[in-house]
Amino acid sequence: MLGYILRRVTGFFPVLFVIVSLSFFMMRLAPGGPFDQERALPEQVRANIEARYHLDEPLWRQYLRYLGDVAQGDLGPSFRYPDRSVNELLNLGFPVSLTLGLCALGVALTLGGTAGVLAGLRRNGLVDYLTMSFALGGVSVPNFVLGPILMLIFALGLGWLPVAGWGSWRHLILPSITLGTFYADYIARLTRAGMLEVIGQDFIRTARAKGLREATVVLRHALPGAILPVVTYLGPASAAVLTGSVVVETIFSIPGIGRYFVSSALNRDYTMVLGTGVFYSVLLLLFNLIVDVLYAYLDPRVQVR
Amino acid sequence: MRGRAASGPAPSQGTHGIPQSAIVSPELDAGRNPQWRGSGASPWHDALRRLRRNRLAMLGLLLLAGFVLAAVLAPWIAPFPYDRTNLRYGAKPPTRTHLLGTDELGRDLLTRILYGARISFAVGILATLVSLTIGVTYGSIAGSMGGRVDHLMMRVVDILYGLPFMFFVIILMVIFGRNILNLFIALGAVQWLTMARIVRGQVLSLRAREFVLSAQAIGASPTRLLVRHVLLNALGPIVVYATLTVPAVMLEEAFLSFLGLGVQPPMASWGSLASEGAAAMETYPWLILFPGLALTVTLLSLNFVGDGLRDALDPQVTSGR
Numbered sequence: 001m002l003g004y005i006l007r008r009v010t011g012f013f014p015v016l017f018v019i020v021s022l023s024f025f026m027m028r029l030a031p032g033g034p035f036d037q038e039r040a041l042p043e044q045v046r047a048n049i050e051a052r053y054h055l056d057e058p059l060w061r062q063y064l065r066y067l068g069d070v071a072q073g074d075l076g077p078s079f080r081y082p083d084r085s086v087n088e089l090l091n092l093g094f095p096v097s098l099t100l101g102l103c104a105l106g107v108a109l110t111l112g113g114t115a116g117v118l119a120g121l122r123r124n125g126l127v128d129y130l131t132m133s134f135a136l137g138g139v140s141v142p143n144f145v146l147g148p149i150l151m152l153i154f155a156l157g158l159g160w161l162p163v164a165g166w167g168s169w170r171h172l173i174l175p176s177i178t179l180g181t182f183y184a185d186y187i188a189r190l191t192r193a194g195m196l197e198v199i200g201q202d203f204i205r206t207a208r209a210k211g212l213r214e215a216t217v218v219l220r221h222a223l224p225g226a227i228l229p230v231v232t233y234l235g236p237a238s239a240a241v242l243t244g245s246v247v248v249e250t251i252f253s254i255p256g257i258g259r260y261f262v263s264s265a266l267n268r269d270y271t272m273v274l275g276t277g278v279f280y281s282v283l284l285l286l287f288n289l290i291v292d293v294l295y296a297y298l299d300p301r302v303q304v305r
Numbered sequence: 306m307r308g309r310a311a312s313g314p315a316p317s318q319g320t321h322g323i324p325q326s327a328i329v330s331p332e333l334d335a336g337r338n339p340q341w342r343g344s345g346a347s348p349w350h351d352a353l354r355r356l357r358r359n360r361l362a363m364l365g366l367l368l369l370a371g372f373v374l375a376a377v378l379a380p381w382i383a384p385f386p387y388d389r390t391n392l393r394y395g396a397k398p399p400t401r402t403h404l405l406g407t408d409e410l411g412r413d414l415l416t417r418i419l420y421g422a423r424i425s426f427a428v429g430i431l432a433t434l435v436s437l438t439i440g441v442t443y444g445s446i447a448g449s450m451g452g453r454v455d456h457l458m459m460r461v462v463d464i465l466y467g468l469p470f471m472f473f474v475i476i477l478m479v480i481f482g483r484n485i486l487n488l489f490i491a492l493g494a495v496q497w498l499t500m501a502r503i504v505r506g507q508v509l510s511l512r513a514r515e516f517v518l519s520a521q522a523i524g525a526s527p528t529r530l531l532v533r534h535v536l537l538n539a540l541g542p543i544v545v546y547a548t549l550t551v552p553a554v555m556l557e558e559a560f561l562s563f564l565g566l567g568v569q570p571p572m573a574s575w576g577s578l579a580s581e582g583a584a585a586m587e588t589y590p591w592l593i594l595f596p597g598l599a600l601t602v603t604l605l606s607l608n609f610v611g612d613g614l615r616d617a618l619d620p621q622v623t624s625g626r
Contacts, residue, residue: 015464023473026480140554140605144563144576145597148583151403156587236466243471247560251583262564265479273479277472288505 075275088273097256107180116191135185194226355617362613365606376422424574429555435493440500448508507539541618552607
């Protein structure tokens with residue numbers, strides 16, 4: 001197992017190298033830079049700025065420099081926030097985004113898992129029909145529509161929760177629901193399908209025949225097998241939660257990485273956009289590895305080689 | 306329900322003078338799929354009938370047809386020019402002249418939504434075509450080459466799967482400018498992975514089938530083999546997945562436009578309308594409500610149709626991805 005993990009981690013490096021190189025050159029080939037303004041800067045000011053960010057060097061020197069910096073974990077200075085490095089900004093935003101992401105995944109798993117199990121147990125029953133139509137409906141409501149509508153109802157209308165911002169657990173509720181609902185729907189479908197597959201098998205009949213309580217049969221015997229497809233979905237889901245959080249952070253004015261990313265993309269803050277992209281890629285590669293290891297642990301039939 | 310005896314009355318269009326049993330194998334999954342009736346003249350006729358029986362899919366198709374028609378006819382049926390502002394009549398709730406109200410600049414919301422539909426559908430369809438082209442080409446190359454090449458190509462897909470795609474789309478949009486053509490290409494360019502996997506799997510399994518081998522033995526050229534014998538038989542899954550790509554792409558376009566990275570004003574898509582609406586929703590809630598509703602109903606219909614098609618064309622695949 002350790003060997004497997006090590007080999008996977010070594011495999012990350014070529015991938016990251018390609019990502020960094022590609023995005024670096026694409027960024028530099030782009031017309032227009034972050035310092036282009038309506039009024040032309042005085043020659044000297046411009047030269048100074050370019051010297052500071054090493055933009056006056058030939059492209060290959062800049063590239064090598066950037067590669068070296070990234071290898072040491074330094075993502076460079078931000079072009080737009082002159083006194084901040086990209087690392088500082090990521091450090092600031094990441095705990096916020098992580099909290100939001102985990103809460104959203106929690107919402108998705110609880111809601112989706114429960115709905116899926118209930119639907120799978122009573123196939124073609126009322127619960128099944130209701131949850132599955134609800135799931136299909138939920139997949140179709142984009143989070144940037146759901147978010148404002150939830151905000152309108154629960155914050156502006158009823159005044160139960162804060163409208164936007166960050167600070168207390170009450171600020172977390174609406175964004176987590178907004179972000180989590182979409183995945184809850186997929187997870188519900190996956191759990192239902194997994195449940196249907198497992199519930200008809202012999203070992204479930206045996207468990208029932210032993211006289212176990214239905215709750216025990218479902219939770220201890222059926223569920224671990226039924227959620228296996230959900231575990232494989234966690235990799236893509238976490239990627240999507242990260243992306244979705246860009247919108248949700250914008251809607252609810254949450255100071256996470258996603259908001260920095262959007263504002264830096266709009267401002268052509270290249271180092272910031274690049275740095276965020278690299279950071280997210282590392283995060284996702286790691287997360288996919290964790291999911292694979294977890295899968296092997298949950299399903300003994302899977303051999304990691 | 307096994308065998309030919311189970312077949313219902315054959316539809317009038319279903320007989321071409323060919324014995325049905327010669328085409329539809331009665332054993333084909335009769336036990337696994339209770340919906341299988343095995344009476345059509347071709348698998349396509351059969352699929353069509355299954356689709357017709359799916360009420361949700363038909364409802365979705367009907368709604369979609371309405372939306373598409375409205376989008377195409379927008380310049381003729383829209384009550385106002387889409388960029389006509391009327392500051393004295395700004396941000397009014399729905400009235401009889403402005404059925405869905407007006408925005409802050411006094412533009413008619415119904416008109417804006419109709420024109421937005423053009424952009425949203427255009428992006429959905431064109432980006433899907435881009436992804437279809439890349440995915441089918443990539444998948445068939447990997448599947449036909451096999452061996453090392455296939456392994457390497459699929460490894461690339463695996464790696465790309467693990468990356469945060471919307472970020473690359475955003476980066477592409479930042480670099481190449483936020484115009485609509487780039488939007489099609491960027492969205493299509495990141496949506497082809499699953500298609501490539503599906504096509505590759507189909508090619509691999511069909512390639513080894515007897516009818517392909519016999520065609521090969523007769524001397525069919527590799528291109529003819531691939532297009533005529535392999536891809537044509539893989540059309541079902543390809544169509545199904547393409548249908549499901551359309552709502553995904555439309556959602557992504559809306560998402561980008563919502564962030565201000567997609568369609569630029571004065572053009573409007575449903576995403577940018579929702580974005581404007583979200584900014585003003587405290588005072589003018591209808592501005593987010595109607596574009597959001599239009600988008601939701603469309604995505605829902607597309608999902609209904611996609612699911613219906615999957616059940617109709619690909620009976621082996623269970624729903625719940």
